Amino acid sequence: MSDSQPSALITGAGSGIGRAAADLFAERGYAVALLDRDPVGLQETAGRINALGGRVLSLETDVASWSGVGEAVSATVNALGGIDCAFNNAGVAGQGECDLHDVTEQDFDEVMDINLKGTWICMKQELAVMVRQGYGSIVNGASVASFVGFDKLSAYTASKHGIIGLTKSAALEYASTGIRINAVCPGVVDTPFTTHFTGGDATAEQRFRDVEPMNRFAQPSEVAHAVIWLCSREASFVTGTSLMVDGGLTSR
Ligand SMILES: NC(=O)c1ccc[n+]([C@@H]2O[C@H](COP(=O)([O-])OP(=O)(O)OC[C@H]3O[C@@H](n4cnc5c(N)ncnc54)[C@H](O)[C@@H]3O)[C@@H](O)[C@H]2O)c1
Structure with a gap:
Protein backbone atom coordinates (compact mmCIF):
# COMPACT_ATOMS: atom_id res chain seq x y z
CA MET A 1 0.00 0.00 0.00
CA SER A 2 1.22 3.51 -0.73
CA ASP A 3 2.49 5.64 2.16
CA SER A 4 0.54 8.71 1.02
CA GLN A 5 -3.26 8.77 1.14
CA PRO A 6 -4.41 5.32 -0.03
CA SER A 7 -6.90 5.09 -2.88
CA ALA A 8 -9.77 2.73 -3.62
CA LEU A 9 -11.63 2.24 -6.88
CA ILE A 10 -15.16 0.88 -6.41
CA THR A 11 -17.52 -0.20 -9.18
CA GLY A 12 -21.27 -0.21 -8.73
CA ALA A 13 -20.72 2.56 -6.19
CA GLY A 14 -24.03 4.25 -6.91
CA SER A 15 -26.11 1.91 -4.75
CA GLY A 16 -26.23 -0.86 -2.17
CA ILE A 17 -23.01 -2.69 -1.31
CA GLY A 18 -20.81 -0.45 -3.48
CA ARG A 19 -22.14 2.68 -1.80
CA ALA A 20 -21.58 1.18 1.67
CA ALA A 21 -18.02 0.29 0.66
CA ALA A 22 -17.44 3.82 -0.65
CA ASP A 23 -18.70 5.26 2.65
CA LEU A 24 -16.45 2.94 4.68
CA PHE A 25 -13.29 3.45 2.62
CA ALA A 26 -13.82 7.23 2.81
CA GLU A 27 -14.41 7.08 6.58
CA ARG A 28 -11.12 5.16 6.91
CA GLY A 29 -9.20 7.87 5.06
CA TYR A 30 -9.07 6.49 1.52
CA ALA A 31 -9.49 8.71 -1.52
CA VAL A 32 -12.21 6.98 -3.53
CA ALA A 33 -12.93 6.67 -7.23
CA LEU A 34 -16.59 5.79 -7.74
CA LEU A 35 -17.64 4.04 -10.93
CA ASP A 36 -21.24 3.39 -11.91
CA ARG A 37 -23.37 3.60 -15.04
CA ASP A 38 -26.10 5.39 -13.09
CA PRO A 39 -25.23 9.11 -12.80
CA VAL A 40 -27.95 9.79 -10.22
CA GLY A 41 -26.74 7.07 -7.84
CA LEU A 42 -23.15 8.18 -8.36
CA GLN A 43 -23.99 11.76 -7.49
CA GLU A 44 -25.75 10.64 -4.30
CA THR A 45 -22.79 8.54 -3.13
CA ALA A 46 -20.33 11.32 -4.00
CA GLY A 47 -22.47 13.78 -2.03
CA ARG A 48 -22.27 11.54 1.06
CA ILE A 49 -18.50 11.39 0.81
CA ASN A 50 -18.17 15.12 0.21
CA ALA A 51 -20.23 15.62 3.36
CA LEU A 52 -17.69 13.48 5.26
CA GLY A 53 -14.93 15.74 3.89
CA GLY A 54 -13.54 12.86 1.83
CA ARG A 55 -11.67 13.02 -1.47
CA VAL A 56 -13.86 11.62 -4.21
CA LEU A 57 -13.81 11.15 -7.96
CA SER A 58 -17.08 10.32 -9.71
CA LEU A 59 -16.81 8.47 -13.00
CA GLU A 60 -19.90 7.52 -14.98
CA THR A 61 -18.74 4.20 -16.42
CA ASP A 62 -20.18 1.01 -17.85
CA VAL A 63 -17.97 -1.82 -16.57
CA ALA A 64 -18.80 -3.84 -19.68
CA SER A 65 -17.04 -1.24 -21.84
CA TRP A 66 -13.31 -1.78 -22.36
CA SER A 67 -12.71 1.84 -23.38
CA GLY A 68 -14.99 3.22 -20.67
CA VAL A 69 -13.16 1.34 -17.92
CA GLY A 70 -9.83 2.36 -19.49
CA GLU A 71 -10.77 6.02 -19.29
CA ALA A 72 -11.94 5.65 -15.70
CA VAL A 73 -8.78 3.83 -14.61
CA SER A 74 -6.59 6.48 -16.29
CA ALA A 75 -8.61 9.28 -14.67
CA THR A 76 -8.21 7.57 -11.27
CA VAL A 77 -4.45 7.22 -11.64
CA ASN A 78 -4.12 10.83 -12.82
CA ALA A 79 -6.24 12.23 -10.00
CA LEU A 80 -5.35 9.93 -7.09
CA GLY A 81 -1.83 8.85 -8.05
CA GLY A 82 -2.56 5.11 -8.32
CA ILE A 83 -4.93 2.37 -7.20
CA ASP A 84 -4.21 0.70 -3.86
CA CYS A 85 -7.47 -1.22 -3.71
CA ALA A 86 -10.15 -2.10 -6.20
CA PHE A 87 -13.58 -3.52 -5.41
CA ASN A 88 -15.15 -4.92 -8.58
CA ASN A 89 -18.70 -4.99 -7.33
CA ALA A 90 -21.02 -3.84 -10.15
CA GLY A 91 -23.47 -6.55 -11.08
CA VAL A 92 -26.97 -7.26 -12.31
CA ALA A 93 -29.45 -10.07 -11.74
CA GLY A 94 -30.84 -10.17 -15.26
CA GLN A 95 -34.48 -10.61 -16.15
CA GLY A 96 -35.32 -12.21 -12.79
CA GLU A 97 -36.31 -15.71 -11.82
CA CYS A 98 -36.77 -17.74 -14.99
CA ASP A 99 -36.30 -21.37 -16.09
CA LEU A 100 -33.21 -21.83 -18.25
CA HIS A 101 -35.20 -22.67 -21.39
CA ASP A 102 -36.99 -19.32 -21.09
CA VAL A 103 -33.85 -17.19 -20.56
CA THR A 104 -33.28 -15.04 -23.63
CA GLU A 105 -29.90 -14.96 -25.33
CA GLN A 106 -29.91 -11.18 -24.85
CA ASP A 107 -30.38 -11.56 -21.10
CA PHE A 108 -27.70 -14.24 -20.80
CA ASP A 109 -25.26 -12.01 -22.73
CA GLU A 110 -26.06 -8.93 -20.63
CA VAL A 111 -25.54 -10.78 -17.34
CA MET A 112 -22.27 -12.30 -18.56
CA ASP A 113 -21.03 -9.02 -20.09
CA ILE A 114 -21.54 -7.06 -16.87
CA ASN A 115 -20.91 -9.61 -14.12
CA LEU A 116 -18.17 -11.79 -15.59
CA LYS A 117 -16.59 -9.96 -18.53
CA GLY A 118 -16.99 -6.63 -16.69
CA THR A 119 -15.04 -8.05 -13.75
CA TRP A 120 -12.37 -9.32 -16.16
CA ILE A 121 -12.14 -5.94 -17.93
CA CYS A 122 -11.75 -4.12 -14.61
CA MET A 123 -9.20 -6.63 -13.26
CA LYS A 124 -7.13 -6.46 -16.45
CA GLN A 125 -6.86 -2.69 -16.36
CA GLU A 126 -6.40 -2.42 -12.59
CA LEU A 127 -3.70 -5.10 -12.66
CA ALA A 128 -1.75 -3.20 -15.33
CA VAL A 129 -1.59 -0.26 -12.87
CA MET A 130 -0.83 -2.46 -9.85
CA VAL A 131 1.98 -4.30 -11.63
CA ARG A 132 3.63 -0.94 -12.38
CA GLN A 133 3.17 0.10 -8.74
CA GLY A 134 4.39 -3.25 -7.37
CA TYR A 135 1.44 -3.52 -4.95
CA GLY A 136 -2.32 -3.59 -4.81
CA SER A 137 -5.34 -5.51 -3.62
CA ILE A 138 -8.40 -6.51 -5.61
CA VAL A 139 -11.68 -7.79 -4.21
CA ASN A 140 -14.19 -9.19 -6.66
CA GLY A 141 -17.88 -9.06 -5.83
CA ALA A 142 -19.04 -12.66 -5.98
CA SER A 143 -21.99 -14.27 -4.18
CA VAL A 144 -23.28 -17.34 -2.43
CA ALA A 145 -24.36 -18.09 -6.01
CA SER A 146 -20.65 -18.60 -6.72
CA PHE A 147 -20.77 -21.84 -4.74
CA VAL A 148 -24.28 -23.23 -4.83
CA GLY A 149 -26.84 -23.47 -7.60
CA PHE A 150 -29.93 -21.27 -7.56
CA ASP A 151 -32.86 -22.56 -9.57
CA LYS A 152 -34.31 -20.03 -12.02
CA LEU A 153 -31.12 -17.94 -11.83
CA SER A 154 -28.85 -19.94 -14.13
CA ALA A 155 -27.15 -17.05 -15.99
CA TYR A 156 -26.49 -15.11 -12.79
CA THR A 157 -25.22 -18.22 -11.00
CA ALA A 158 -22.93 -19.11 -13.90
CA SER A 159 -21.53 -15.56 -14.00
CA LYS A 160 -20.81 -15.59 -10.26
CA HIS A 161 -19.18 -19.05 -10.43
CA GLY A 162 -16.95 -17.64 -13.19
CA ILE A 163 -15.77 -14.79 -10.97
CA ILE A 164 -14.27 -17.33 -8.57
CA GLY A 165 -12.28 -18.88 -11.43
CA LEU A 166 -10.92 -15.47 -12.40
CA THR A 167 -10.10 -14.67 -8.78
CA LYS A 168 -8.25 -17.92 -8.03
CA SER A 169 -6.25 -17.97 -11.27
CA ALA A 170 -5.23 -14.32 -11.05
CA ALA A 171 -4.34 -14.72 -7.35
CA LEU A 172 -1.83 -17.41 -8.33
CA GLU A 173 -0.44 -15.40 -11.25
CA TYR A 174 0.27 -12.33 -9.10
CA ALA A 175 0.94 -13.92 -5.69
CA SER A 176 4.66 -13.23 -5.83
CA THR A 177 4.27 -9.63 -7.05
CA GLY A 178 2.76 -7.96 -3.98
CA ILE A 179 -0.75 -7.99 -5.45
CA ARG A 180 -3.51 -9.92 -3.67
CA ILE A 181 -6.81 -10.91 -5.27
CA ASN A 182 -9.81 -12.22 -3.35
CA ALA A 183 -13.57 -12.51 -3.62
CA VAL A 184 -16.36 -11.55 -1.24
CA CYS A 185 -19.48 -13.70 -1.32
CA PRO A 186 -22.57 -12.11 0.23
CA GLY A 187 -25.78 -13.89 1.10
CA VAL A 188 -29.04 -11.93 0.84
CA VAL A 189 -28.33 -8.23 1.34
CA ASP A 190 -30.82 -5.45 1.95
CA THR A 191 -30.33 -3.49 -1.28
CA PRO A 192 -32.38 -2.56 -4.38
CA PHE A 193 -30.91 -5.70 -5.99
CA THR A 194 -32.91 -7.84 -3.55
CA THR A 195 -36.02 -5.70 -3.96
CA HIS A 196 -35.76 -6.49 -7.69
CA PHE A 197 -36.62 -10.11 -6.75
CA ASN A 215 -33.49 -14.98 9.62
CA ARG A 216 -32.53 -11.55 8.37
CA PHE A 217 -30.87 -9.82 5.44
CA ALA A 218 -27.29 -8.59 5.69
CA GLN A 219 -26.81 -4.85 5.82
CA PRO A 220 -24.59 -3.55 2.98
CA SER A 221 -22.10 -2.26 5.56
CA GLU A 222 -21.54 -5.82 6.84
CA VAL A 223 -20.24 -6.75 3.39
CA ALA A 224 -18.20 -3.53 3.16
CA HIS A 225 -16.35 -4.40 6.39
CA ALA A 226 -15.26 -7.73 4.90
CA VAL A 227 -14.07 -5.97 1.75
CA ILE A 228 -11.99 -3.38 3.59
CA TRP A 229 -10.41 -6.12 5.72
CA LEU A 230 -9.47 -8.11 2.61
CA CYS A 231 -7.83 -4.94 1.25
CA SER A 232 -5.98 -4.15 4.48
CA ARG A 233 -2.46 -4.98 5.64
CA GLU A 234 -4.09 -7.26 8.27
CA ALA A 235 -4.98 -9.60 5.38
CA SER A 236 -1.44 -9.62 3.99
CA PHE A 237 -1.26 -13.45 3.65
CA VAL A 238 -4.77 -13.79 2.20
CA THR A 239 -5.04 -14.27 -1.54
CA GLY A 240 -7.24 -16.38 -3.80
CA THR A 241 -9.81 -16.80 -1.07
CA SER A 242 -13.58 -16.46 -1.21
CA LEU A 243 -14.87 -14.88 1.97
CA MET A 244 -18.46 -15.87 2.67
CA VAL A 245 -20.52 -13.06 4.24
CA ASP A 246 -23.69 -15.08 4.15
CA GLY A 247 -24.94 -15.48 7.74
CA GLY A 248 -24.22 -19.20 7.45
CA LEU A 249 -26.33 -19.81 4.32
CA THR A 250 -23.76 -22.03 2.58
CA SER A 251 -23.04 -23.95 5.80
CA ARG A 252 -26.43 -25.64 5.62
N1 LIG B 1 -28.00 -7.82 -2.77
C1 LIG B 1 -27.70 -9.10 -2.62
O1 LIG B 1 -28.43 -9.85 -1.97
C2 LIG B 1 -26.43 -9.65 -3.22
C3 LIG B 1 -26.03 -10.94 -2.83
C4 LIG B 1 -24.87 -11.47 -3.35
C5 LIG B 1 -24.13 -10.74 -4.26
N2 LIG B 1 -24.55 -9.50 -4.62
C6 LIG B 1 -23.72 -8.81 -5.60
O2 LIG B 1 -23.29 -7.59 -5.05
C7 LIG B 1 -23.09 -6.64 -6.08
C8 LIG B 1 -23.78 -5.34 -5.72
O3 LIG B 1 -25.14 -5.62 -5.54
P1 LIG B 1 -26.12 -4.66 -4.72
O4 LIG B 1 -26.98 -5.56 -3.93
O5 LIG B 1 -25.39 -3.56 -4.08
O6 LIG B 1 -27.00 -4.15 -5.97
P2 LIG B 1 -27.54 -2.70 -6.37
O7 LIG B 1 -28.48 -2.97 -7.49
O8 LIG B 1 -28.02 -1.97 -5.16
O9 LIG B 1 -26.24 -1.96 -6.91
C9 LIG B 1 -25.59 -2.37 -8.07
C10 LIG B 1 -24.95 -1.15 -8.70
O10 LIG B 1 -24.22 -1.59 -9.85
C11 LIG B 1 -24.44 -0.66 -10.90
N3 LIG B 1 -24.23 -1.30 -12.20
C12 LIG B 1 -24.97 -2.28 -12.78
N4 LIG B 1 -24.49 -2.57 -13.99
C13 LIG B 1 -23.43 -1.76 -14.19
C14 LIG B 1 -22.53 -1.56 -15.26
N5 LIG B 1 -22.64 -2.26 -16.41
N6 LIG B 1 -21.54 -0.65 -15.13
C15 LIG B 1 -21.43 0.08 -13.99
N7 LIG B 1 -22.28 -0.02 -12.96
C16 LIG B 1 -23.26 -0.94 -13.06
C17 LIG B 1 -25.88 -0.23 -10.71
O11 LIG B 1 -26.15 1.00 -11.40
C18 LIG B 1 -25.97 -0.11 -9.19
O12 LIG B 1 -25.61 1.19 -8.76
C19 LIG B 1 -23.60 -7.29 -7.36
O13 LIG B 1 -22.51 -7.80 -8.10
C20 LIG B 1 -24.45 -8.43 -6.87
O14 LIG B 1 -24.49 -9.50 -7.77
C21 LIG B 1 -25.67 -8.93 -4.13
Whole structure:
Protein backbone atom coordinates (compact mmCIF):
# COMPACT_ATOMS: atom_id res chain seq x y z
CA MET A 1 0.00 0.00 0.00
CA SER A 2 1.22 3.51 -0.73
CA ASP A 3 2.49 5.64 2.16
CA SER A 4 0.54 8.71 1.02
CA GLN A 5 -3.26 8.77 1.14
CA PRO A 6 -4.41 5.32 -0.03
CA SER A 7 -6.90 5.09 -2.88
CA ALA A 8 -9.77 2.73 -3.62
CA LEU A 9 -11.63 2.24 -6.88
CA ILE A 10 -15.16 0.88 -6.41
CA THR A 11 -17.52 -0.20 -9.18
CA GLY A 12 -21.27 -0.21 -8.73
CA ALA A 13 -20.72 2.56 -6.19
CA GLY A 14 -24.03 4.25 -6.91
CA SER A 15 -26.11 1.91 -4.75
CA GLY A 16 -26.23 -0.86 -2.17
CA ILE A 17 -23.01 -2.69 -1.31
CA GLY A 18 -20.81 -0.45 -3.48
CA ARG A 19 -22.14 2.68 -1.80
CA ALA A 20 -21.58 1.18 1.67
CA ALA A 21 -18.02 0.29 0.66
CA ALA A 22 -17.44 3.82 -0.65
CA ASP A 23 -18.70 5.26 2.65
CA LEU A 24 -16.45 2.94 4.68
CA PHE A 25 -13.29 3.45 2.62
CA ALA A 26 -13.82 7.23 2.81
CA GLU A 27 -14.41 7.08 6.58
CA ARG A 28 -11.12 5.16 6.91
CA GLY A 29 -9.20 7.87 5.06
CA TYR A 30 -9.07 6.49 1.52
CA ALA A 31 -9.49 8.71 -1.52
CA VAL A 32 -12.21 6.98 -3.53
CA ALA A 33 -12.93 6.67 -7.23
CA LEU A 34 -16.59 5.79 -7.74
CA LEU A 35 -17.64 4.04 -10.93
CA ASP A 36 -21.24 3.39 -11.91
CA ARG A 37 -23.37 3.60 -15.04
CA ASP A 38 -26.10 5.39 -13.09
CA PRO A 39 -25.23 9.11 -12.80
CA VAL A 40 -27.95 9.79 -10.22
CA GLY A 41 -26.74 7.07 -7.84
CA LEU A 42 -23.15 8.18 -8.36
CA GLN A 43 -23.99 11.76 -7.49
CA GLU A 44 -25.75 10.64 -4.30
CA THR A 45 -22.79 8.54 -3.13
CA ALA A 46 -20.33 11.32 -4.00
CA GLY A 47 -22.47 13.78 -2.03
CA ARG A 48 -22.27 11.54 1.06
CA ILE A 49 -18.50 11.39 0.81
CA ASN A 50 -18.17 15.12 0.21
CA ALA A 51 -20.23 15.62 3.36
CA LEU A 52 -17.69 13.48 5.26
CA GLY A 53 -14.93 15.74 3.89
CA GLY A 54 -13.54 12.86 1.83
CA ARG A 55 -11.67 13.02 -1.47
CA VAL A 56 -13.86 11.62 -4.21
CA LEU A 57 -13.81 11.15 -7.96
CA SER A 58 -17.08 10.32 -9.71
CA LEU A 59 -16.81 8.47 -13.00
CA GLU A 60 -19.90 7.52 -14.98
CA THR A 61 -18.74 4.20 -16.42
CA ASP A 62 -20.18 1.01 -17.85
CA VAL A 63 -17.97 -1.82 -16.57
CA ALA A 64 -18.80 -3.84 -19.68
CA SER A 65 -17.04 -1.24 -21.84
CA TRP A 66 -13.31 -1.78 -22.36
CA SER A 67 -12.71 1.84 -23.38
CA GLY A 68 -14.99 3.22 -20.67
CA VAL A 69 -13.16 1.34 -17.92
CA GLY A 70 -9.83 2.36 -19.49
CA GLU A 71 -10.77 6.02 -19.29
CA ALA A 72 -11.94 5.65 -15.70
CA VAL A 73 -8.78 3.83 -14.61
CA SER A 74 -6.59 6.48 -16.29
CA ALA A 75 -8.61 9.28 -14.67
CA THR A 76 -8.21 7.57 -11.27
CA VAL A 77 -4.45 7.22 -11.64
CA ASN A 78 -4.12 10.83 -12.82
CA ALA A 79 -6.24 12.23 -10.00
CA LEU A 80 -5.35 9.93 -7.09
CA GLY A 81 -1.83 8.85 -8.05
CA GLY A 82 -2.56 5.11 -8.32
CA ILE A 83 -4.93 2.37 -7.20
CA ASP A 84 -4.21 0.70 -3.86
CA CYS A 85 -7.47 -1.22 -3.71
CA ALA A 86 -10.15 -2.10 -6.20
CA PHE A 87 -13.58 -3.52 -5.41
CA ASN A 88 -15.15 -4.92 -8.58
CA ASN A 89 -18.70 -4.99 -7.33
CA ALA A 90 -21.02 -3.84 -10.15
CA GLY A 91 -23.47 -6.55 -11.08
CA VAL A 92 -26.97 -7.26 -12.31
CA ALA A 93 -29.45 -10.07 -11.74
CA GLY A 94 -30.84 -10.17 -15.26
CA GLN A 95 -34.48 -10.61 -16.15
CA GLY A 96 -35.32 -12.21 -12.79
CA GLU A 97 -36.31 -15.71 -11.82
CA CYS A 98 -36.77 -17.74 -14.99
CA ASP A 99 -36.30 -21.37 -16.09
CA LEU A 100 -33.21 -21.83 -18.25
CA HIS A 101 -35.20 -22.67 -21.39
CA ASP A 102 -36.99 -19.32 -21.09
CA VAL A 103 -33.85 -17.19 -20.56
CA THR A 104 -33.28 -15.04 -23.63
CA GLU A 105 -29.90 -14.96 -25.33
CA GLN A 106 -29.91 -11.18 -24.85
CA ASP A 107 -30.38 -11.56 -21.10
CA PHE A 108 -27.70 -14.24 -20.80
CA ASP A 109 -25.26 -12.01 -22.73
CA GLU A 110 -26.06 -8.93 -20.63
CA VAL A 111 -25.54 -10.78 -17.34
CA MET A 112 -22.27 -12.30 -18.56
CA ASP A 113 -21.03 -9.02 -20.09
CA ILE A 114 -21.54 -7.06 -16.87
CA ASN A 115 -20.91 -9.61 -14.12
CA LEU A 116 -18.17 -11.79 -15.59
CA LYS A 117 -16.59 -9.96 -18.53
CA GLY A 118 -16.99 -6.63 -16.69
CA THR A 119 -15.04 -8.05 -13.75
CA TRP A 120 -12.37 -9.32 -16.16
CA ILE A 121 -12.14 -5.94 -17.93
CA CYS A 122 -11.75 -4.12 -14.61
CA MET A 123 -9.20 -6.63 -13.26
CA LYS A 124 -7.13 -6.46 -16.45
CA GLN A 125 -6.86 -2.69 -16.36
CA GLU A 126 -6.40 -2.42 -12.59
CA LEU A 127 -3.70 -5.10 -12.66
CA ALA A 128 -1.75 -3.20 -15.33
CA VAL A 129 -1.59 -0.26 -12.87
CA MET A 130 -0.83 -2.46 -9.85
CA VAL A 131 1.98 -4.30 -11.63
CA ARG A 132 3.63 -0.94 -12.38
CA GLN A 133 3.17 0.10 -8.74
CA GLY A 134 4.39 -3.25 -7.37
CA TYR A 135 1.44 -3.52 -4.95
CA GLY A 136 -2.32 -3.59 -4.81
CA SER A 137 -5.34 -5.51 -3.62
CA ILE A 138 -8.40 -6.51 -5.61
CA VAL A 139 -11.68 -7.79 -4.21
CA ASN A 140 -14.19 -9.19 -6.66
CA GLY A 141 -17.88 -9.06 -5.83
CA ALA A 142 -19.04 -12.66 -5.98
CA SER A 143 -21.99 -14.27 -4.18
CA VAL A 144 -23.28 -17.34 -2.43
CA ALA A 145 -24.36 -18.09 -6.01
CA SER A 146 -20.65 -18.60 -6.72
CA PHE A 147 -20.77 -21.84 -4.74
CA VAL A 148 -24.28 -23.23 -4.83
CA GLY A 149 -26.84 -23.47 -7.60
CA PHE A 150 -29.93 -21.27 -7.56
CA ASP A 151 -32.86 -22.56 -9.57
CA LYS A 152 -34.31 -20.03 -12.02
CA LEU A 153 -31.12 -17.94 -11.83
CA SER A 154 -28.85 -19.94 -14.13
CA ALA A 155 -27.15 -17.05 -15.99
CA TYR A 156 -26.49 -15.11 -12.79
CA THR A 157 -25.22 -18.22 -11.00
CA ALA A 158 -22.93 -19.11 -13.90
CA SER A 159 -21.53 -15.56 -14.00
CA LYS A 160 -20.81 -15.59 -10.26
CA HIS A 161 -19.18 -19.05 -10.43
CA GLY A 162 -16.95 -17.64 -13.19
CA ILE A 163 -15.77 -14.79 -10.97
CA ILE A 164 -14.27 -17.33 -8.57
CA GLY A 165 -12.28 -18.88 -11.43
CA LEU A 166 -10.92 -15.47 -12.40
CA THR A 167 -10.10 -14.67 -8.78
CA LYS A 168 -8.25 -17.92 -8.03
CA SER A 169 -6.25 -17.97 -11.27
CA ALA A 170 -5.23 -14.32 -11.05
CA ALA A 171 -4.34 -14.72 -7.35
CA LEU A 172 -1.83 -17.41 -8.33
CA GLU A 173 -0.44 -15.40 -11.25
CA TYR A 174 0.27 -12.33 -9.10
CA ALA A 175 0.94 -13.92 -5.69
CA SER A 176 4.66 -13.23 -5.83
CA THR A 177 4.27 -9.63 -7.05
CA GLY A 178 2.76 -7.96 -3.98
CA ILE A 179 -0.75 -7.99 -5.45
CA ARG A 180 -3.51 -9.92 -3.67
CA ILE A 181 -6.81 -10.91 -5.27
CA ASN A 182 -9.81 -12.22 -3.35
CA ALA A 183 -13.57 -12.51 -3.62
CA VAL A 184 -16.36 -11.55 -1.24
CA CYS A 185 -19.48 -13.70 -1.32
CA PRO A 186 -22.57 -12.11 0.23
CA GLY A 187 -25.78 -13.89 1.10
CA VAL A 188 -29.04 -11.93 0.84
CA VAL A 189 -28.33 -8.23 1.34
CA ASP A 190 -30.82 -5.45 1.95
CA THR A 191 -30.33 -3.49 -1.28
CA PRO A 192 -32.38 -2.56 -4.38
CA PHE A 193 -30.91 -5.70 -5.99
CA THR A 194 -32.91 -7.84 -3.55
CA THR A 195 -36.02 -5.70 -3.96
CA HIS A 196 -35.76 -6.49 -7.69
CA PHE A 197 -36.62 -10.11 -6.75
CA THR A 198 -39.13 -9.50 -3.98
CA GLY A 199 -40.85 -6.51 -5.55
CA GLY A 200 -41.03 -5.20 -1.97
CA ASP A 201 -43.72 -7.80 -1.24
CA ALA A 202 -43.70 -8.85 2.45
CA THR A 203 -44.34 -12.56 1.72
CA ALA A 204 -41.55 -12.66 -0.87
CA GLU A 205 -39.20 -10.87 1.53
CA GLN A 206 -39.97 -13.43 4.22
CA ARG A 207 -39.23 -16.26 1.76
CA PHE A 208 -35.76 -14.74 1.23
CA ARG A 209 -35.28 -14.27 4.99
CA ASP A 210 -36.19 -17.91 5.55
CA VAL A 211 -33.23 -18.90 3.36
CA GLU A 212 -30.88 -17.14 5.79
CA PRO A 213 -30.01 -19.03 9.02
CA MET A 214 -29.97 -15.70 10.91
CA ASN A 215 -33.49 -14.98 9.62
CA ARG A 216 -32.53 -11.55 8.37
CA PHE A 217 -30.87 -9.82 5.44
CA ALA A 218 -27.29 -8.59 5.69
CA GLN A 219 -26.81 -4.85 5.82
CA PRO A 220 -24.59 -3.55 2.98
CA SER A 221 -22.10 -2.26 5.56
CA GLU A 222 -21.54 -5.82 6.84
CA VAL A 223 -20.24 -6.75 3.39
CA ALA A 224 -18.20 -3.53 3.16
CA HIS A 225 -16.35 -4.40 6.39
CA ALA A 226 -15.26 -7.73 4.90
CA VAL A 227 -14.07 -5.97 1.75
CA ILE A 228 -11.99 -3.38 3.59
CA TRP A 229 -10.41 -6.12 5.72
CA LEU A 230 -9.47 -8.11 2.61
CA CYS A 231 -7.83 -4.94 1.25
CA SER A 232 -5.98 -4.15 4.48
CA ARG A 233 -2.46 -4.98 5.64
CA GLU A 234 -4.09 -7.26 8.27
CA ALA A 235 -4.98 -9.60 5.38
CA SER A 236 -1.44 -9.62 3.99
CA PHE A 237 -1.26 -13.45 3.65
CA VAL A 238 -4.77 -13.79 2.20
CA THR A 239 -5.04 -14.27 -1.54
CA GLY A 240 -7.24 -16.38 -3.80
CA THR A 241 -9.81 -16.80 -1.07
CA SER A 242 -13.58 -16.46 -1.21
CA LEU A 243 -14.87 -14.88 1.97
CA MET A 244 -18.46 -15.87 2.67
CA VAL A 245 -20.52 -13.06 4.24
CA ASP A 246 -23.69 -15.08 4.15
CA GLY A 247 -24.94 -15.48 7.74
CA GLY A 248 -24.22 -19.20 7.45
CA LEU A 249 -26.33 -19.81 4.32
CA THR A 250 -23.76 -22.03 2.58
CA SER A 251 -23.04 -23.95 5.80
CA ARG A 252 -26.43 -25.64 5.62
N1 LIG B 1 -28.00 -7.82 -2.77
C1 LIG B 1 -27.70 -9.10 -2.62
O1 LIG B 1 -28.43 -9.85 -1.97
C2 LIG B 1 -26.43 -9.65 -3.22
C3 LIG B 1 -26.03 -10.94 -2.83
C4 LIG B 1 -24.87 -11.47 -3.35
C5 LIG B 1 -24.13 -10.74 -4.26
N2 LIG B 1 -24.55 -9.50 -4.62
C6 LIG B 1 -23.72 -8.81 -5.60
O2 LIG B 1 -23.29 -7.59 -5.05
C7 LIG B 1 -23.09 -6.64 -6.08
C8 LIG B 1 -23.78 -5.34 -5.72
O3 LIG B 1 -25.14 -5.62 -5.54
P1 LIG B 1 -26.12 -4.66 -4.72
O4 LIG B 1 -26.98 -5.56 -3.93
O5 LIG B 1 -25.39 -3.56 -4.08
O6 LIG B 1 -27.00 -4.15 -5.97
P2 LIG B 1 -27.54 -2.70 -6.37
O7 LIG B 1 -28.48 -2.97 -7.49
O8 LIG B 1 -28.02 -1.97 -5.16
O9 LIG B 1 -26.24 -1.96 -6.91
C9 LIG B 1 -25.59 -2.37 -8.07
C10 LIG B 1 -24.95 -1.15 -8.70
O10 LIG B 1 -24.22 -1.59 -9.85
C11 LIG B 1 -24.44 -0.66 -10.90
N3 LIG B 1 -24.23 -1.30 -12.20
C12 LIG B 1 -24.97 -2.28 -12.78
N4 LIG B 1 -24.49 -2.57 -13.99
C13 LIG B 1 -23.43 -1.76 -14.19
C14 LIG B 1 -22.53 -1.56 -15.26
N5 LIG B 1 -22.64 -2.26 -16.41
N6 LIG B 1 -21.54 -0.65 -15.13
C15 LIG B 1 -21.43 0.08 -13.99
N7 LIG B 1 -22.28 -0.02 -12.96
C16 LIG B 1 -23.26 -0.94 -13.06
C17 LIG B 1 -25.88 -0.23 -10.71
O11 LIG B 1 -26.15 1.00 -11.40
C18 LIG B 1 -25.97 -0.11 -9.19
O12 LIG B 1 -25.61 1.19 -8.76
C19 LIG B 1 -23.60 -7.29 -7.36
O13 LIG B 1 -22.51 -7.80 -8.10
C20 LIG B 1 -24.45 -8.43 -6.87
O14 LIG B 1 -24.49 -9.50 -7.77
C21 LIG B 1 -25.67 -8.93 -4.13
